[in-house]
Amino acid sequence: MVRDIAGEFQGHIAVVTGGASGIGEGCARRLAEGGAKVIVADINMKKAKEVAAAINGHAMEIDVSDDKAVEQFADACESDIGPVSSVVTSAGVLQPPLPPDELSLETWDRVMNIDFRGTYLTCRAFGPRMAKRGRGSIVTIASVTASLSVPLHSYAPAKSAVVSLTRTLAAEWGRSGVRINAISPGATWTAALEEAVAKGERNVKGLEEVSCMGRLLTTAEIGNAAAFLCSDQSSGITGIDLVVDAGWIAGGAWHAYSGIRPTRRNSDT
Numbered sequence: 001m002v003r004d005i006a007g008e009f010q011g012h013i014a015v016v017t018g019g020a021s022g023i024g025e026g027c028a029r030r031l032a033e034g035g036a037k038v039i040v041a042d043i044n045m046k047k048a049k050e051v052a053a054a055i056n057g058h059a060m061e062i063d064v065s066d067d068k069a070v071e072q073f074a075d076a077c078e079s080d081i082g083p084v085s086s087v088v089t090s091a092g093v094l095q096p097p098l099p100p101d102e103l104s105l106e107t108w109d110r111v112m113n114i115d116f117r118g119t120y121l122t123c124r125a126f127g128p129r130m131a132k133r134g135r136g137s138i139v140t141i142a143s144v145t146a147s148l149s150v151p152l153h154s155y156a157p158a159k160s161a162v163v164s165l166t167r168t169l170a171a172e173w174g175r176s177g178v179r180i181n182a183i184s185p186g187a188t189w190t191a192a193l194e195e196a197v198a199k200g201e202r203n204v205k206g207l208e209e210v211s212c213m214g215r216l217l218t219t220a221e222i223g224n225a226a227a228f229l230c231s232d233q234s235s236g237i238t239g240i241d242l243v244v245d246a247g248w249i250a251g252g253a254w255h256a257y258s259g260i261r262p263t264r265r266n267s268d269t
């Protein structure tokens with residue numbers, strides 16, 4: 001049965017940080033399809049305006065690593081547009097897979113500041129407002145690397161911290177009707193991944209190979225998971241890390257044996 005999603009978020013105001021590209025754009029588009037008025041919040045205003053125009057939303061500028069700017073942004077959202085009921089924190093950057101003696105502290109700090117501190121600042125700005133109103137859902141975008149060992153000594157710990165923060169804040173605001181959950185995507189085809197591949201920092205074949213399903217994720221698949229966690233369909237769920245990874249965690253160790261089995265579908269032979 002196909003579920004009718006139009007109207008699912010009618011009357012809702014949603015903020016998506018990093019909404020101008022990739023996973024954030026996928027989430028913004030999906031929430032808008034469900035009827036939400038979406039605030040596309042990004043440091044890249046040109047792209048934010050393009051996405052906002054396509055989904056009849058609002059584009060607003062934000063640097064999630066700037067505490068004062070994030071507070072002002074939350075004030076502006078609520079005074080200019082209205083009470084925000086859903087937030088997706090997708091603003092983030094990747095990092096090169098370098099050993100610690102080659103990874104500059106500047107890069108290490110930048111990744112921590114945007115990916116972890118930026119997530120905290122966004123939650124800190126919107127969570128208390130939602131708690132006072134007695135309702136709201138926040139979805140943080142972590143990563144499957146939070147649960148794996150990969151050569152990303154700032155990014156992966158930052159994402160583990162996002163998962164931990166999601167749990168601490170779930171208890172902080174749970175009794176006030178605010179739910180907060182993480183999504184941990186596996187490798188998802190976005191501008192950031194494309195750029196890392198172009199620089200030789202990621203290998204598409206390798207990323208596909210480690211997953212049970214033998215493929216990357218689409219931004220729409222992450223958007224669907226975010227919509228589920230923002231909607232009343234997940235009313236009993238808070239503090240979880242929803243892994244959407246095409247089976248990377250489940251399949252990764254198979255390469256120490258004979259590799260993941262090829263398809264048995266008649267149509268693929």
Ligand SMILES: NC(=O)c1ccc[n+]([C@@H]2O[C@H](COP(=O)([O-])OP(=O)(O)OC[C@H]3O[C@@H](n4cnc5c(N)ncnc54)[C@H](O)[C@@H]3O)[C@@H](O)[C@H]2O)c1
Binds near residue numbers: 041093094188
């Ligand atoms: N692509 C993947 O394979 C993958 C996998 C797991 C998790 N993630 C996470 O998903 C999120 C989105 O990544 P993506 O692949 O869609 O990247 P992307 O580059 O396509 O999108 C990221 C967006 O964040 C914005 N941004 C960057 N720094 C910002 C800042 N300081 N303030 C506000 N906006 C800022 C960028 O302008 C961009 O529009 C990130 O947190 C990333 O870590 C991505």
